[in-house]
Amino acid sequence: MLSSVRTLWYTFLHLFQRNVTVPYPEQMPYLAPRTRGRIILSRDPDGEERCVSCYLCAVACPVDCISLQKTEDEGRWYPEFFRINFSRCIFCGFCEEACPTYAIQLTPDFEMSEYIRQNLVYEKEDLLISGTGKYPDYSFYRVAGLAIPGKDKGEAEGERKPIDIRSLMP
Amino acid sequence: MTNFLVDGKPCSGKPDENLLQACLAAGLDLPYFCWHPSLGSVGACRQCAVKQYANEDDKTGHMVMACMTPVTEGARYSLEDPQAAAFRASVIEWLMINHPHDCPVCEEGGECHLQDMTMMTGHAYRSYRFTKRTHRNQNLGPFIKHEMNRCIACYRCTRFYRDYAGGRDLDVFAAHDHVYFGRHEDGTLESEFSGNLVEICPTGVFTDKTFSARYARKWDMRGAPSVCTGCGLGCNTTVNERAGEVRRIVNRYNGSVNGYFLCDRGRFGYGFVNAPERIRMPLVRGADGKQTAVSHEDAISHFAAMLGAGGRIIGIGSPRASLESNFALRTLVGAENFYLGFSAHEGRMLSLIANILSSRALHIPSLRDVEHADTVLVLGSDLPNAAPRAALAVRQAVRGAAFELATKANIPHWQDGGVRTVAGEALSPLFVATPATTRLDDIAHTALRAAPADIARLGFAVAACIDPAAPAVAGLSADLAAQARMIADALLAAERPLIISGVEAGEISMIQAAANIALALRARQKSVALMLNVPECNSLGLALMTNGQTNFEAALATPAALVIVLENELSRRTGNMAIDAALSAARLVVLDHSESPTTQRAELVLPAASFAESGGTLVSSEGRAQRFYQPIFTENDIGAAWRWLSDACRAAENNECEGWSTEDDIVAALADALPCFSALPDTAPSEDFRVAGCKIPSEPHRFSGRTAMHAGRNVREPKPPVSADSPFSTTMEGYYGGEVPPALLPFFWAPSWNSVQSVNKFQTEIGGALAGGDPGVRLLEARTEAALAYYTGVPESFAPRPDMWLAVMLPRVFGDEEQSARAAPIRERMTPPLLALNDKDAAMIDATAGQLLECEMDGELQSLVLEIQPKLPRGVAGVAGLAAKAHAMPAWIRITKAEPGTP
Numbered sequence A: 001m002l003s004s005v006r007t008l009w010y011t012f013l014h015l016f017q018r019n020v021t022v023p024y025p026e027q028m029p030y031l032a033p034r035t036r037g038r039i040i041l042s043r044d045p046d047g048e049e050r051c052v053s054c055y056l057c058a059v060a061c062p063v064d065c066i067s068l069q070k071t072e073d074e075g076r077w078y079p080e081f082f083r084i085n086f087s088r089c090i091f092c093g094f095c096e097e098a099c100p101t102y103a104i105q106l107t108p109d110f111e112m113s114e115y116i117r118q119n120l121v122y123e124k125e126d127l128l129i130s131g132t133g134k135y136p137d138y139s140f141y142r143v144a145g146l147a148i149p150g151k152d153k154g155e156a157e158g159e160r161k162p163i164d165i166r167s168l169m170p
Numbered sequence B: 001m002t003n004f005l006v007d008g009k010p011c012s013g014k015p016d017e018n019l020l021q022a023c024l025a026a027g028l029d030l031p032y033f034c035w036h037p038s039l040g041s042v043g044a045c046r047q048c049a050v051k052q053y054a055n056e057d058d059k060t061g062h063m064v065m066a067c068m069t070p071v072t073e074g075a076r077y078s079l080e081d082p083q084a085a086a087f088r089a090s091v092i093e094w095l096m097i098n099h100p101h102d103c104p105v106c107e108e109g110g111e112c113h114l115q116d117m118t119m120m121t122g123h124a125y126r127s128y129r130f131t132k133r134t135h136r137n138q139n140l141g142p143f144i145k146h147e148m149n150r151c152i153a154c155y156r157c158t159r160f161y162r163d164y165a166g167g168r169d170l171d172v173f174a175a176h177d178h179v180y181f182g183r184h185e186d187g188t189l190e191s192e193f194s195g196n197l198v199e200i201c202p203t204g205v206f207t208d209k210t211f212s213a214r215y216a217r218k219w220d221m222r223g224a225p226s227v228c229t230g231c232g233l234g235c236n237t238t239v240n241e242r243a244g245e246v247r248r249i250v251n252r253y254n255g256s257v258n259g260y261f262l263c264d265r266g267r268f269g270y271g272f273v274n275a276p277e278r279i280r281m282p283l284v285r286g287a288d289g290k291q292t293a294v295s296h297e298d299a300i301s302h303f304a305a306m307l308g309a310g311g312r313i314i315g316i317g318s319p320r321a322s323l324e325s326n327f328a329l330r331t332l333v334g335a336e337n338f339y340l341g342f343s344a345h346e347g348r349m350l351s352l353i354a355n356i357l358s359s360r361a362l363h364i365p366s367l368r369d370v371e372h373a374d375t376v377l378v379l380g381s382d383l384p385n386a387a388p389r390a391a392l393a394v395r396q397a398v399r400g401a402a403f404e405l406a407t408k409a410n411i412p413h414w415q416d417g418g419v420r421t422v423a424g425e426a427l428s429p430l431f432v433a434t435p436a437t438t439r440l441d442d443i444a445h446t447a448l449r450a451a452p453a454d455i456a457r458l459g460f461a462v463a464a465c466i467d468p469a470a471p472a473v474a475g476l477s478a479d480l481a482a483q484a485r486m487i488a489d490a491l492l493a494a495e496r497p498l499i500i501s502g503v504e505a506g507e508i509s510m511i512q513a514a515a516n517i518a519l520a521l522r523a524r525q526k527s528v529a530l531m532l533n534v535p536e537c538n539s540l541g542l543a544l545m546t547n548g549q550t551n552f553e554a555a556l557a558t559p560a561a562l563v564i565v566l567e568n569e570l571s572r573r574t575g576n577m578a579i580d581a582a583l584s585a586a587r588l589v590v591l592d593h594s595e596s597p598t599t600q601r602a603e604l605v606l607p608a609a610s611f612a613e614s615g616g617t618l619v620s621s622e623g624r625a626q627r628f629y630q631p632i633f634t635e636n637d638i639g640a641a642w643r644w645l646s647d648a649c650r651a652a653e654n655n656e657c658e659g660w661s662t663e664d665d666i667v668a669a670l671a672d673a674l675p676c677f678s679a680l681p682d683t684a685p686s687e688d689f690r691v692a693g694c695k696i697p698s699e700p701h702r703f704s705g706r707t708a709m710h711a712g713r714n715v716r717e718p719k720p721p722v723s724a725d726s727p728f729s730t731t732m733e734g735y736y737g738g739e740v741p742p743a744l745l746p747f748f749w750a751p752s753w754n755s756v757q758s759v760n761k762f763q764t765e766i767g768g769a770l771a772g773g774d775p776g777v778r779l780l781e782a783r784t785e786a787a788l789a790y791y792t793g794v795p796e797s798f799a800p801r802p803d804m805w806l807a808v809m810l811p812r813v814f815g816d817e818e819q820s821a822r823a824a825p826i827r828e829r830m831t832p833p834l835l836a837l838n839d840k841d842a843a844m845i846d847a848t849a850g851q852l853l854e855c856e857m858d859g860e861l862q863s864l865v866l867e868i869q870p871k872l873p874r875g876v877a878g879v880a881g882l883a884a885k886a887h888a889m890p891a892w893i894r895i896t897k898a899e900p901g902t903p
């Protein structure tokens, strides 16, 4: 009883507060970069696809709406296809948390309603942007040990030149 | 049992175990790397450190390596001791110093023992701030990918490859933290067991290249318990599927059969399932002579019309189809019109083998028994090529002498370094008698080279030496007589002698000789085992199905109106001319999974399921009936051959298969109809088996992408398929855990153990049987009262003929088996057909190695490259890589040099 009255009282007090409703879409609200909206796939600073097709976002996704297939080009892993079914996505951001390469990122864009549900299925072409998104500097392959075109063994950050196994030196 | 305390809790272990094994068996999580149940301990990685206390009052204790510590009665250990735990964490930290930042792009990720152990010890952050050493990788051929940076130098790879499997071309190079595990130069790994490196290596150094090409994580693939279709041994496999494709095959532990290891044919030969030449729709030959796709219903009504058209109908079964499918065909056409799809020669050998084994007079060894034999005689079999996993088992058998010496020196058998030091080169006696050299010769006491007939005579002579009641061999050369005496003495001195022969010996009398030796040893009260290999995954099952009447070539000689061929490529069984003659007048229905010359000539082709689209039962050469399950559920018309046949049966108003709606029904009918299969329903739990009302999930609990994988086609998720024939759910729903019967384990996975090492959690004792018993039912267990008479057909000794050679088939592990030979990685390992001759014989026709020779075989001219094999007996020509013409061998051939310029 008391709590109901108190609730009514607080609601009443709101009558005298500033209006927060904005005339969207004429006036766009400010959304912080961390807002969890439409998901994109970003590129690394060299302009290459960041996603290495590790499947971690897919396994982290609680509604299982990410599906992809790994393929490889001269040692570099990347997704042959990468699909997000946004009609299932709950924008929890787990995929972004799980991603070891900063490839998958949630963006502040939330304007993605569709009349036809099928149109909410985004393929890699729809997801891949041309920039680095929120993380301008990181490039997974500069850190990882795999050799890829343009980065041989021993050329990653913090690596020594490959061992000459025929050397007798200590 | 030895009782001891771990962290104050009482545990018990077997006295011949080490502490690590005992801890794992007790369900404790103790990290390790370099120990492996099959390889023993070397104490190299220092990962399994625990505290041992002198007595109750000892509060300090001292650090020991669990894998190097025998369990002692009343001893006190601690895993949780902070010092021990910190020690283990720092071992991991050292091992990880140079480890690359690779997990996301590592095929091992998610099922990596190193990841598991790192998590288990709690080493989460790298404090090392300096540079990492790196290595260059090698190209190791079509099977294995190499990424040396990930190595932790546990030495498991070389210990398996060299010490366990007898390989020579993988080794460790360089020193200290530079050690490098690879070949002396880039090149294909030669051993036919190289695929096991994928599972032996606890890290991502060696990974499956075929899998990497269509990679998915372990948690993303459906698993199905399956049985290898690569040869007759019936190794247990797990088939992993995603999105309708077989992604890989991994070992499925079966303590009695394959243990921890498979051969490369079995592991990498799955590609045909995904191949474009798969038949996915029923095909009917139209008026224009072309085969066109039709619907399921049309195909069935066409088939029914053909069945109803009258005339003689015959069915030809298949040694690579399940018992169920063969039985369905037998029911459809009637037992008297059902013919086994063997070539005439092979059929004779198989019916002999079926007779010997179903007499139940002799013990058929499991592969585990083979490993424990103390004297082995191989008669005519090139095991590494024909029955590879058996060769690996024989390799372990000859180590028996080493273990005996170790026992005398009071060294436990798991103490690998110690055993090898005391035993030196000690090997139990192994005798290999084959026409050509084999890859077992390096461990053989005696490797004999002789023509098939002479090997058979040797065998008969050995039997006669053991038991004078056995038929004697007249006119034996002094040399062979001495050999026979020596072998007989060795077999008599043994406690568990083992005789191995098989269809690959190519000679009926050799199999009879092997049986005689075993019978003679039995007469002398020895517990002898006789292993007779068969070529295909269900050869023995099919041979057991009809006693004797096998020859489909004879059946073709009398004209039939309708011929129904089940999963068989007839030109591999008999000459093309015979097929042409027989089939020109008959209508032909073929059920098969891949396109072949036989399907191309059929009027009606039905898309039969491979091992991956249906379940079924196969009988291995051990007489073990084993069930395999379906990993792929497709929306197309591919279906189990027995379903097609029983549908047709019903459509033709034949009510014999009326009650067959699921596999259990047909298995029950089969068990009723044929007494030798009466135990078949016990092979695996029935389809309504449940654990607490739950099915067994075939997908791991974190299977991802459910709501997206099909969304490309339609955003509405399809209803999951239902597995009508098995207790599996096709999804992640159900019960997975310790109560799943071993025949139904879709994958090995345990909390904290994501890698294949989790199999520890499913065994009664580490390296022993699976909890609940090893899967499969042995149909032909020996009986003491059973008897079998000696075979008396001692052949004449081999007499070379002028200008002619006896062509014998030399088996090849890659390419001989029809289905795996369609897989691209296996094709890369196949060698062009060759003809081997003794150097003197080659000189006689003035030919040099590498030259192209021609010979007529089966009415067709064959071009073969000459290989000189000085050990080959004179007058014998070995033909390898021509398995499609195996039915035409052995045969006398003339050899000519190809005209220069002809291809």
Ligand code: SF4
Binding pocket: A050, A051, A052, A053, A054, A055, A056, A057, A058, A068, A095, A098, A099, A100, A101, A102, A103, A104, B104
């Ligand atoms: S987690 Fe990141 S790198 Fe891995 S598959 Fe997803 S998007 Fe690609």
Ligand code: SF4
Binding pocket: B099, B100, B101, B102, B103, B104, B106, B107, B108, B109, B110, B112, B113, B114, B115, B150, B202, B203, B204, B205
């Ligand atoms: S070997 Fe294991 S720990 Fe190392 S990169 Fe591969 S998955 Fe990661």
Ligand code: SF4
Binding pocket: B150, B151, B152, B153, B154, B155, B156, B157, B158, B181, B200, B201, B202, B203, B205, B206
């Ligand atoms: S390659 Fe693998 S198995 Fe071999 S030493 Fe390195 S980590 Fe161990």
Ligand code: SF4
Binding pocket: B228, B229, B230, B231, B232, B233, B234, B235, B258, B262, B263, B264, B265, B266, B267, B387, B388, B389, B390
């Ligand atoms: S030995 Fe035979 S059954 Fe075993 S894996 Fe190899 S091919 Fe398959």
Ligand code: FES
Binding pocket: B020, B031, B032, B033, B034, B035, B042, B043, B044, B045, B046, B047, B048, B049, B065, B066, B067, B068
């Ligand atoms: S497992 Fe014990 S030292 Fe390696």
